[in-house]
Amino acid sequence: MNTPTPLLDVLGIGFGPANLALAIALEELAPDLSVRFLERRDGPHWQPGMLLPGSDIQNHPLRDLVTPRNPRSRYSFTNFLFENQRLYEHLNLPLHYPLRLEYAQYVKWVAQFFTHQVDYQREAVSLEAVAERGGYYRVTTADGSVYHARSLAFAPGRTPHVPAPFAGLQDSRIRHLNHYLPSLAATLEHHPEARVAVIGGSQSAVEILLHASEQAGVAHLVGYTRNFGYRQKDTSPFSDEVYFPGFVDAFHAASPENKARLRRELVHTNYSASDIDVLNQLYVRRYEDRLHQRQRINLHTCQEILACRPGPDAVELESQHFLSGEVSRQRFDLVVLATGFLDLGSGDRQEPWPPLLAPLAQGHDTLTIARDYRVALPEHPPLYFNGLCESSHGMGDAGSFSLLALRSQSIVESLQQQLAPPRAALARVFSAL
Template sequence: MTHCHDVIGIGFGPANLALAIALEEEEAGLDMLFLESSSAGTPWQGTMMLPGSDIQNHPVRDLVSLRDPRSRYSFINFLFENGRLLDHLNLPLEFPLRKEYAQYIAWAAGHFAEYVEYDSRVTAVEVEQRDGEGPVYRVTTSDGQHRYARTLVVGTGRSPYIPAPFDGTDDARVCHLTRFLPTITALESGGTRSPREIAVVGGSQSAVELTLYLSRRFPESHISVWSRSYSLRQKDTSPFSEEGYFPQFTEYYYGASREAKRTLDAYMRPTNYSAADGDVLRELYTLMYEQRLDGDERVRLLGHRRITDVRPGPDGVELAAVETVTGARDTRSADLVVLATGFRDLGPGPHQDRFPPVLDTLADRFAYDSEGYLRVSAEYLTEAAGTGTPPLFMNGLCESSHGIGDAGSFSLLSLRAKTISDHLRKLKV
């Protein structure tokens, strides 16, 4: 009979890497396997590895330290083992550089290579009845191979959010931020001229970082930042608001009604969404001001704009928009359009995924609340709609049930890993 693992993790980004570490350090004794679609050595957030960009969270909120500050897999120990601890501590930066944190993640992942199959894109997940085993998951990958597991942990990250009208556009000159650097490389290697007109859509940290990067890489280009709000906004980094990234808030949020959750979401949203850190906002504002002094305004902010139509053509991508306060309409052309529009959360809304896309065939096996949200326990275990469905955990996908601390950041990564690890061990027993 084909081997059946205790647990298969789909995805081996930071969320499932933190889980693998927790399972090892807490001696769970589980037969685990992780399936990762990217190649070994692919850097974390490699498509956004912009020079000078940082991770926007405290380095001690790493893969392990909140769970066990003595772990050998901490960011501090990574620096120590690589002879960079004093150099790093001497850096005049609030947060670590993104490229150094990517090296940290690769270093930690390298210790678990025996548990990971890279270049393994999951194409189907089904439930199969096995003699003597009961129901198990059959996971099929793009090479046609089947792997079996008694439990799944889904840590794929969220799907890119491509808003209308871009969701109906298939043009190489329009890219989501998750394809940013490969798109730039392809554009330059294709022998085409540098883009003269660039549109960056969104008002997030990524939108500001991308605008600054593009202004340096293509200094002769004109860059327009299209924002739905009046202007760009600074993140709420008050220590009071930041307590939304404490486990106490996660517990509080989890127990709230859906209506109360919406109120909490509205309060916490500026800490992470449609806002940017003060350092990059100041840099961008200074750049725009200096360009106006020089009479050469190449970076412009177009606020209160809702893009209503996209028309790719031989001479560029035409964007039609309405100014939402005055109702004025205008049309502009761009040689490159970058969507800094974020990601989809789990939920029933038009901007959400009912279920992680990799598991769409299983969606009807699980229970939903009266508003259509997936029912997930405090331990990140999905609630089955009936009998015969093996356990399935969501790792890093549960903002709609657990709040802002589950928004894809490192903030509570190690504590969530411990919660899932503890529950997996109970299932084993």
């Protein structure tokens, strides 16, 4: 087993965009705090399985890792473009939002400034709160490394949502959208006339259908959705105020009943819906196929998936049309679950807490999260959720970049209050353990 690290002020679990924004805020607002991050992947990758040609981020580029908090920061998207000699060319692009590939490069560019604070290929597998001598966390990684910290910033990303017919199936032919591109490549390598199914009515589902339809090796492509058709996102500027910091204040203070009402009303700003540009592309592509008397994309709408049966040669899907009641079965070489992610809570498509936190959450039905993103575990040292708080803070925590910078500021300001006792004194006590 490796030697434990010294006592840290802050240990971050995960180093995606959320904790990267936190690293920036810590450097700019609290440089005296000692910080380290653990990341299970081998580098600062952002959505590598969904970097589809032509896809965009559906987010204003200035709502980046830092600009809403500090427009003068060197870590802004604008400065990234400037330092890479692409500012004027980018400004001249006929695009509403930046390309996903370029934003992935931006994330990687910023992350390189923090490599001294990150341990890559270190997956946290267990943690415990040690109550003695002031309190701290002990975190163990898969390779046996041990870290100690006075606080945790938890940002491992959300758990993929796997619908009931697919739950518990360990089969490389059934993959969540996170792994779409490598899974498709592996499928086409073994099946030159591949049969591919895409489950879900999300933006990602439509983008995957468009991409897969362009691949020469995909012979049969089917999109399944429970809806009557693929729905357009609510992109009204009024609805987009859910990404304003003022909405976070209002949502967090709302009663559980009003939170539920707001989420029902605003669901299509982000879920089970797509931007009009990709919907138009899908519709035109299917129409163009009719002109060529071919059918590259089959859309099975109003469909409920009843069962998924992996077999030796294919995966069989059984579905039912909820209007006619007709049941159909089809076989596929790859099934892509474009079905989103779980939120925190006790309802449908929710989990009470991230699995790693189960030992700390004993005795709690769900976890309560304060406005500063601190988890209400008063018997433990400070623990923050950075990006898992949609049920408590609203749509800005739904995986969007929109509020990363301001959320990081809230967490850092809270950390400065919570970690007010001098670190040196605690470190001396800790070294005597």
